[in-house]
Amino acid sequence: MKILAVDLGGTHTTCAVVDGARILARETAPLPASLSMADALSAIAEPLSQLKAAHGGEAIGFGFCGLVDSRRTRIASTNGKYTDGPSLNLSRWAMDRFGLPLRLENDARLALLGECYAGAARAETDVVMFTLGTGIGGVAMIGGQLLRGKHDQAGVLGGHVPVNFNGRRCTCGALGCAESEASGWALPLVTRDWPGFASSALVSREINFESLFACAAAGDQVSREIVDHCLRVWGAAAVAAIHSFDPELLVFGGGVMKSAAVILPFLRDYVSRNAWTPWGTVRVRAAQLGNDAALLGVVPLFEQELPLVR
Secondary structure, X not given: OEEEEEEEXXXXXXXXXXXXXXXXXXXXXXXXXXXXXXXXXXXXXXXXXXXXXXXXXXXXXXXXXXXXXXXXXXXXXXXXOOXXXXXXXXXXXXXXXXXXXXXXXXXXXXXXXXXXXXXXOOOOOOEEEEEEOOOEEXXXXXXXXXXXXXXXXXXXXXXXXXXXXXXXXXXXXXXXXXXXXXXXXXXXXXXXXXXXXXHOHHHHOOOOHHHHHHHHHOOOHHHXXXXXXXXXXXXXXXXXXXXXXXXXXXXXXXXXXXXXXXXXXXXXXHHHHHOOOOOOOOEEEEOOOHHHHHHHOHHHHOOOOOOOOO
């Protein structure tokens, strides 16, 4: 079964044709600066049409960066962008525009499905996955089933676990979330407030995780302290997920994992020392599929027993 896959982010979208574990073709396109989901759908339509014309497709699997009700194929809630999303009928859009049925899922859940299908979590049934990037995504699978909950937010708010009750205000409105303490969007705020920042090597650099880890590796003391801060935040979020969801495996993905050689040993040690798991030790792995994870996740998405709403 060939599936047209859409991975919709905050600034760009990737569309692809997926056949089993193979991505036959893909197109990445920038999205309009507007906050409109309707505008985003207009931008997606052309690359999807080109892919369908060239390679075919029997359905559309759609990953969205917000809370979704996958059982009713609708966007449930957004956080600052695509605010018109809950009012749109994506199934009708897909049928009217392409003549195809559509299934919708949160992008982090799709990424975990992809890793379970063809990546780091193959043959696993009890997994938590974190995506460390601009934000911090989280998703949980228990007994081979994605955790969703009555209001569609169970398991996907790993970045919004409070790790510092005196911390800065997060975009979600809470104080001291893992995301507001150690994500890509928060890093410039954390760094500029850090004691000694004015004399650190970071002053002359664009502040992102790549420059942070590079300066730390070069011996900059402030950078080392901030790296240690981020590692501890991610470790605390990991332990919270272990105590909440009882996984046997933690998978970490996202752009920050370019520094996996530093991150994974720390997290394995942190989990070993701080998680209460009398049965054994939770394994910690890096994701394997990178940006392909959510695209490949559409295959098992269509194998799940969920109603298709057209």
